[in-house]
Amino acid sequence: MTRASTGKVTTIGFDADDTLWHNEQFFRITQDRFADLLADYAERPHLEDRLLAAERRNLGQYGFGIKGFVLSMIETAIEVTDDRVPARVIRELIEAGQDMLSHPIDLLPHAEETVTALAADYRVLLITKGDLLDQERKLAQSGLGELFDGVEIVSDKTPKVYADIFARHGEGAGAALMVGNSLRSDVIPVIEAGGWGVYVPHGLTWELEKADPPTLNPRYRELADLGELPGAIQAL
Known part of the structure; x- marks a missing residue:
C-alpha cells in the first residue's frame, strides 16, 4: 500500500460510534x-x-x-x-x-468513501471505546474492517493512550490525526498528546462526552461531515 511520504500527517485515527455509524x-x-x-x-x-x-x-x-x-x-x-x-x-x-x-449497523453519510479514499495514502486506524465483543461485532458488520491497518478498542481515551497507539502504529502523535464526534474523547486528548484533533459533530451526544471546543489551538479543526475530511487533511 502506498503511504503519504510528505506532509504533516501520516496516520489517521477514526472513532467508531457516531462517527462511522449510528449509536x-x-x-x-x-x-x-x-x-x-x-x-x-x-x-x-x-x-x-x-x-x-x-x-x-x-x-x-x-x-x-x-x-x-x-x-x-x-x-x-x-x-x-x-x-x-x-x-x-x-x-x-x-x-x-x-x-x-444485536441492532444492525447503519453507516453514517460519507463514512465508507472517506475511509476508503484515505486508506490509499495514509495509515488508518480505528480507535474506539466500549464493550470488546460489541465493538468487534459492529466493525465486522460495517464492512469497513479490511480498510484499517489497526484496530484499538480501549477502556478510555487519554493523551497517554493516544501517544502509545500512535507510537506503535506510526511516527508518533505529532504525525497523527484523530477524527470523531466527541470533543472530550476524540479531540482534546489527542491534541494534548501532540496530534491533530478533528471534530465532526453528531446530532446526539452523550452528556458525559461534552466539552468546550479548543478553538484557539492551531491543531483543532471542525468539519460539517466526514466528506470534508480528505480536503481538510490536504490543507493542513
Whole structure:
C-alpha cells in the first residue's frame, strides 16, 4: 500500500460510534423505554438525572458501553423505587440491552468513501471505546474492517493512550490525526498528546462526552461531515 511520504500527517485515527455509524440514538430510545417503565415512580427529568449520575459513578467499574448502561439503569430503578422495582421491569431492561447489542449497523453519510479514499495514502486506524465483543461485532458488520491497518478498542481515551497507539502504529502523535464526534474523547486528548484533533459533530451526544471546543489551538479543526475530511487533511 502506498503511504503519504510528505506532509504533516501520516496516520489517521477514526472513532467508531457516531462517527462511522449510528449509536447514541439507540441509547436514547432505550432511555425513553426506561422512563416509561418507571413513570409511576419518578418524573422523567428526575430519572434522567439519576441515571446520568449512576453512569458517571460506574464508569470506573463498568467502563463505556451497553452493558454498563444496562447495569446503571437497573441500579437506578432499584434506587428510585426503594428496592421495590418489579421483576418484570428488570427483565425488560435486560431485554432492551440485548436488543441494543444485536441492532444492525447503519453507516453514517460519507463514512465508507472517506475511509476508503484515505486508506490509499495514509495509515488508518480505528480507535474506539466500549464493550470488546460489541465493538468487534459492529466493525465486522460495517464492512469497513479490511480498510484499517489497526484496530484499538480501549477502556478510555487519554493523551497517554493516544501517544502509545500512535507510537506503535506510526511516527508518533505529532504525525497523527484523530477524527470523531466527541470533543472530550476524540479531540482534546489527542491534541494534548501532540496530534491533530478533528471534530465532526453528531446530532446526539452523550452528556458525559461534552466539552468546550479548543478553538484557539492551531491543531483543532471542525468539519460539517466526514466528506470534508480528505480536503481538510490536504490543507493542513
